[in-house]
Amino acid sequence: MNQxxxxxxxxxxxxxxxxxxxxPSPLASGGIFQNSRADMNGWASQFPSERSVSSSPAPNWLxxxxxxxxxxxxxxxxxxxxxxxxxxxNFVGRLLGPRGNSLKRVEASTDCxxxxxxxxSIKDPIKEDMMRGKPGYEHLNEPLHILVEAELPIxxxxxxxxxxxEILDDLLTPVEETHDFYKKQQLRxxxxxxxxxxxxxxxxxxxxxxxxxxxxxxxxxxG
Numbered sequence: 001m002n003q004x005x006x007x008x009x010x011x012x013x014x015x016x017x018x019x020x021x022x023x024p025s026p027l028a029s030g031g032i033f034q035n036s037r038a039d040m041n042g043w044a045s046q047f048p049s050e051r052s053v054s055s056s057p058a059p060n061w062l063x064x065x066x067x068x069x070x071x072x073x074x075x076x077x078x079x080x081x082x083x084x085x086x087x088x089x090n091f092v093g094r095l096l097g098p099r100g101n102s103l104k105r106v107e108a109s110t111d112c113x114x115x116x117x118x119x120x121s122i123k124d125p126i127k128e129d130m131m132r133g134k135p136g137y138e139h140l141n142e143p144l145h146i147l148v149e150a151e152l153p154i155x156x157x158x159x160x161x162x163x164x165x166e167i168l169d170d171l172l173t174p175v176e177e178t179h180d181f182y183k184k185q186q187l188r189x190x191x192x193x194x195x196x197x198x199x200x201x202x203x204x205x206x207x208x209x210x211x212x213x214x215x216x217x218x219x220x221x222x223g
Contacts, residue, residue, distance in 0.1 A: 072153060074150070079145065080146075082172065082174075083120065089174050095116060098189045098190035102186060109163075112149060112150045112160055112161060113149040115148075118143050118144040120144045
């Protein structure tokens with residue numbers, strides 16, 4: 001078994017098993033990712049939100065007496081992306097995954113918002129140059145980085161942020177293409193989403209499939 005993909009999958013599974021929230025993963029906002037049908041600034045094709053906010057039940061911690069003091073705090077951490085050290089590595093694509101699913105899993109398993117910011121966060125360099133300097137896009141003058149935001153009970157907010165950071169740090173560690181089994185899993189997932197790889201009997205049907213291991217539903221495709 002490949003240790004690299006098992007490590008990432010285990011991190012996500014552990015974070016998801018500790019999560020007591022029953023609501024859709026929040027998509028990042030603030031000029032980089034828009035809610036629901038986002039195009040990830042050109043990095044991923046449009047995808048439908050899996051659940052609407054209006055129909056989702058209240059978070060479990062709100063319904064569990066004694067589980068929280070009721071104090072909700074908002075905290076943010078920054079994770080730098082080592083583009084200076086690895087200028088040709090596709091960090092954004094690795095973080096997002098097929099149709100943004102990899103990033104959504106990080107958000108769903110940690111209850112944090114993950115925002116990719118800075119130079120290179122918009123796939124189209126012409127569009128990025130046009131947006132640079134405009135209100136809400138000041139971050140385009142900074143090096144590529146990630147902001148992780150959490151608005152959670154004070155008892156768990158720091159732990160969730162650290163879970164997210166650990167997962168992101170692991171994803172931001174470059175791997176030789178021939179040994180990058182996590183990337184291979186993403187390519188298999190993309191093939192499944194596009195209908196060019198049969199899910200039944202494929203390598204994705206194993207225990208490390210991001211669908212069955214993390215409870216993510218495969219996006220609906222037409223045809």
